[in-house]
Amino acid sequence: QEQARLLDQSLHSYGTGRSQHLRMSRKNLNVDEDILHRAAADAGLGSMGTVYVEVWTMAPDGTTLIRPDGGYWMDPVFHNPDAEECGCGGSLDCSACRISNPDHPRFLPADPVAPGVGLAGILWNESVTVEDTTVVGGILKEATTHKRKVVWRDIRAMADNPHLPFDERLKATAKAGLGWAAGVPFHVNHHKGIVIYVARRNVDHALLKEGANEQFMLCAADLIGAAWSLREPRRLVMDSRKAKRDAAFRRVRIKITALIRMGFKLDQLLPSVQPVEDKGSRKTLPCKNPKIFHQVKNRCNKVTNTVTTVAKKCRGSKNKPPPPFNSEQALFTFIGSFIVLTLLAGIGHVLVTNYGPDYILLMPPFGAFICLQFALTQAPAAQPRNCLVGQLLSVSIGLSISLLSFPTWFNQALGTSLAIAVMARCGVTHPPAGAAAFLFASGAFGITHVVLLLAGNILAILVGSVINNISDKRQYPTYYAMGLNPKNMIDYLGVKEDWSTIRRFLRLKVDSEIQYEDERRLGIQASCSRLC
Numbered sequence: 059q060e061q062a063r064l065l066d067q068s069l070h071s072y073g074t075g076r077s078q079h080l081r082m083s084r085k086n087l088n089v090d091e092d093i094l095h096r097a098a099a100d101a102g103l104g105s106m107g108t109v110y111v112e113v114w115t116m117a118p119d120g121t122t123l124i125r126p127d128g129g130y131w132m133d134p135v136f137h138n139p140d141a142e143e144c145g146c147g148g149s150l151d152c153s154a155c156r157i158s159n160p161d162h163p164r165f166l167p168a169d170p171v172a173p174g175v176g177l178a179g180i181l182w183n184e185s186v187t188v189e190d191t192t193v194v195g196g197i198l199k200e201a202t203t204h205k206r207k208v209v210w211r212d213i214r215a216m217a218d219n220p221h222l223p224f225d226e227r228l229k230a231t232a233k234a235g236l237g238w239a240a241g242v243p244f245h246v247n248h249h250k251g252i253v254i255y256v257a258r259r260n261v262d263h264a265l266l267k268e269g270a271n272e273q274f275m276l277c278a279a280d281l282i283g284a285a286w287s288l289r290e291p292r293r294l295v296m297d298s299r300k301a302k303r304d305a306a307f308r309r310v311r312i313k314i315t316a317l318i319r320m321g322f323k324l325d326q327l328l329p330s331v332q333p334v335e336d337k338g339s340r341k342t343l344p345c346k347n348p349k350i351f352h353q354v355k356n357r358c359n360k361v362t363n364t365v366t367t368v369a370k371k372c373r374g375s376k377n378k379p380p381p382p383f384n385s386e387q388a389l390f391t392f393i394g395s396f397i398v399l400t401l402l403a404g405i406g407h408v409l410v411t412n413y414g415p416d417y418i419l420l421m422p423p424f425g426a427f428i429c430l431q432f433a434l435t436q437a438p439a440a441q442p443r444n445c446l447v448g449q450l451l452s453v454s455i456g457l458s459i460s461l462l463s464f465p466t467w468f469n470q471a472l473g474t475s476l477a478i479a480v481m482a483r484c485g486v487t488h489p490p491a492g493a494a495a496f497l498f499a500s501g502a503f504g505i506t507h508v509v510l511l512l513a514g515n516i517l518a519i520l521v522g523s524v525i526n527n528i529s530d531k532r533q534y535p536t537y538y539a540m541g542l543n544p545k546n547m548i549d550y551l552g553v554k555e556d557w558s559t560i561r562r563f564l565r566l567k568v569d570s571e572i573q574y575e576d577e578r579r580l581g582i583q584a585s586c587s588r589l590c
Contacts, residue, residue: 090289091128097285098131098253101278106265107257109136110158110236113282114178115251117170120367122375123178123252125168126286132158136258137234153234157227166227172375176225180216181241182252184209208272210238210263213256221437224380235259238266242275244283251286253279383433387531391432394525398428398518405517409510419510420497423449423490424518430489431522435534439488442519443539444481448488449515452477453508456498466500473499 094113102111113129116122132138137154155162171179185206216222217232231239237259243252255275257266265271383391406419430440438444459473477495481487494511497503519535526534 090292091126093128093285093288094126094282095128095131097278097282098129101253101255101275101282102131102133104278105255105275106268106271107261108255109133109258110256112168112178112254112256113251113286114182114254115249115286119370120363121370122170122172123182124170125178129286130158130168153230156230157234166230168227171225172377175223175375175377177213177216177228177231177239178241178252178254180222181211181239181254182243184211185241185243185252206242206276208240208242208255208267208275210240210257210266213237213239214259219436220380221434221439223377225377231256237261238263240266240275242279244279246280246283247287249283249287251283253282387529390529394432394522395428397525398431398521399424401521402514402518405514416506417510418507419514420494420503420507422497423494423511424514426490426493427488427515427518428522431518431534432526435526435532436536441535441537443537444486444488445490445515445519446512447484447486448481448491449494449512451480451484451486452488452491452495453498453511455480456495457504457508459499460501469501470496470499 098111098113102108109132111131112125114123114125115129117124132154137158150162150164152162156164156166157168159165160167173179174183213228213236214232217225217228235258236256238257238261240255241252242255243250245251253275402419402424403421406421409417409419427440427445430437434440455477456473459469459476462469462472464472474492474496478487478492481491498508523534526532
């Protein structure tokens with residue numbers, strides 16, 4: 059009984075601590091910030107495994123992502139920066155305080171970021187486009203939540219990836235014990251943004267990927283988007299009501315003052331004061347059809363905003379470039395690249411000398427691949443999966459395009475562009491494969507060169523793996539994931555039907571064909587019997 063009583067007290071203090079934390083964090087917020095903060099807190103408290111929530115909105119010019127005031131929440135059980143005695147003991151190296159406590163000496167503010175930069179920018183680039191949820195012609199156009207998916211990304215892998223822009227706040231988030239993040243975009247009343255759910259590193263992934271939990275996260279993101287889009291209409295309504303109230307007070311004050319000067323007493327005037335209606339003049343549109351006028355005006359504004367956004371984006375963002383290699387790593391990169399390229403160039407020279415120019419080894423794609431292999435070792439484009447599958451797709455497309463009866467320069471442009479799009483769609487983007495598609499689309503190379511190119515890539519991967527792994531600061535490859543399982547490839551490409559559905563469809567098709575044959579046979583027999 060004593061243990062049960064202590065357990066009840068601890069659970070009660072746990073819930074009380076959470077509610078007190080919400081009251082303390084909202085005490086200095088205005089109405090708009092309080093609504094947004096409460097929506098973020100409800101999303102974090104309701105979703106399983108989430109300990110930190112951030113809300114990022116797209117700026118009106120469409121160039122940067124901004125975290126509005128109140129658009130955050132952190133579970134006080136995980137870390138409570140508002141408490142008098144923080145669990146970190148006031149350490150200057152506490153990463154959780156650096157990203158959540160503005161009073162910390164080394165606080166990292168959530169500055170606006172460009173798409174692709176930082177945790178918010180990376181998840182924004184990977185999120186799908188969501189249709190606007192607004193009222194059009196009196197009909198509510200709902201957002202397509204079924205097209206959105208909750209994909210959890212490893213924060214430490216993003217922070218350590220040299221292929222991504224350097225961001226100190228992302229590094230601190232990874233050090234704070236926050237291991238997984240998922241971004242859910244929203245688009246409500248022309249306001250775009252993304253809600254980032256963050257979980258611990260040791261969280262149970264079965265809880266995160268539960269269907270009910272993912273559905274709650276999607277709906278909570280729409281609710282947060284509605285809270286954010288409500289800010290501007292509320293300000294406009296409040297300003298309009300205040301302006302009308304002030305105007306009414308001024309009119310009443312002027313009339314009462316005039317009547318008092320005429321000799322009337324104040325107690326005689328108060329019952330006779332009547333509200334004055336404000337009959338404003340109605341503006342006429344310069345077009346007989348207002349609907350067409352508004353459509354043309356909206357399209358012109360959209361074109362103007364697009365041009366302005368493009369001009370602002372071309373100026374670049376304030377992101378810092380990644381740190382360069384030190385002298386030791388640069389020397390190691392030179393030695394590894396020199397060994398692999400010397401080996402490949404020597405093999406190509408032997409082939410041409412002994413077997414003729416038809417067995418030339420195409421070296422330009424290898425130069426780009428070795429650059430990725432030793433200078434961007436952890437980049438996805440440098441991994442064996444992207445190299446081999448990307449090269450195979452690109453050379454196949456290049457050879458197919460070379461058979462067309464178009465000019466060579468057109469075939470090269472078409473083949474390279476198509477290869478890049480197919481690699482991006484399949485998730486095996488490999489820049490050297492684009493160069494290979496350009497070469498093979500010219501029609502000057504054949505199957506022999508394809509075999510030599512793939513063999514050279516396999517040799518470069520084997521030798522590069524040995525050389526890169528000699529260094530204790532490198533790991534190559536980081537993954538293989540060749541995608542030989544057709545079920546995995548179908549899921550990866552976004553095909554919604556699973557194997558059971560496909561088998562059911564094929565079985566129904568076979569049954570329908572058998573039924574059709576039976577009906578046709580019975581029809582023939584009936585016709586023969588009638589003729590007899």
